[in-house]
């Protein structure tokens with residue numbers, strides 16, 4: 001599901017709706033019923049694809065420099 005921002009040019013109401021990209025966009029304003037709703041760029045909240053795991057925290061060894069357990073950990 002992707003969150004979309006819509007704005008009605010009829011009454012000026014702004015609302016959000018989440019629906020799959022394959023679904024048709026909202027055309028009718030839920031407030032005034034006018035067919036003047038247009039999609040505006042969302043300022044955030046758009047989720048594309050799955051969640052990528054964050055990069056692992058930096059190891060005290062600096063990574064790869066002490067594979068043999070010889071790292072001096074202060």
Ligand SMILES: [Zn+2]
Pocket residue numbers: 008009010011012013029030031032033034
């Ligand atoms: Zn409206």
